[in-house]
């Protein structure tokens with residue numbers, strides 16, 4: 001997985017522009033970080049697009065990621081602006097070099113749990129998050145609610161995520177393709193980056209492939225119970241709407257039992 005994001009780090013912000021959930025997700029977590037008293041850990045902190053602004057505004061955050069390129073992007077963008085309040089650690093979130101019982105909020109934003117394609121792997125993430133939490137600490141984790149109609153309409157097609165032009169990269173096109181494996185709640189993702197330098201006739205095409213899973217909310221609840229969490233709340237989107245049969249997202253607020 002670190003190789004995947006090492007390949008995508010330079011294009012990450014442009015790539016996620018193609019996802020309508022990217023901005024509301026960031027706004028939701030930044031607000032949550034600003035409301036939290038005490039230490040925050042963001043699992044899969046990426047380029048710090050959420051943690052950076054919150055640390056700049058006063059939050060104390062440890063950001064964990066396996067991708068050296070994403071961590072480098074976070075450091076470059078935020079180190080000078082966060083007054084030492086953003087601590088970046090290269091680590092797998094399933095085995096963290098952090099002490100138990102000291103954290104007020106552990107967050108796993110933007111459907112990153114989907115990178116763990118088996119339920120036992122997802123459970124390992126939940127158990128490790130729980131280990132970090134202090135007595136009244138909260139773990140917040142989100143994913144989308146799988147939409148079969150959307151998947152059928154987009155299966156095995158190229159989806160435009162970004163097209164633009166700038167001085168540094170010339171013309172850039174970013175496209176996603178999802179090849180669904182419905183039986184295993186998984187898709188094989190190809191992210192294609194097409195670049196044409198300003199003085200070049202030829203296009204350079206680079207594909208990055210990875211697997212991504214979804215999880216039914218009922219199955220997520222089973223993992224939550226197995227990890228020893230109780231559900232404090234669950235939202236149906238990043239704006240705080242109630243979770244019901246029409247919810248597009250599942251945003252879980254969990255506390256250790």
Ligand SMILES: C[S@@+](CC[C@H](N)C(=O)[O-])C[C@H]1O[C@@H](n2cnc3c(N)ncnc32)[C@H](O)[C@@H]1O
Nearest residue numbers: 001005044045046065066067070092093110112
């Ligand atoms: C979808 S991005 C989310 C980044 C950021 N939280 C955001 O919302 O923009 C997922 C991030 O998780 C990281 N990641 C994936 N698997 C990981 C693992 N096992 N341990 C730590 N980080 C991981 C990736 O490198 C990537 O930066």
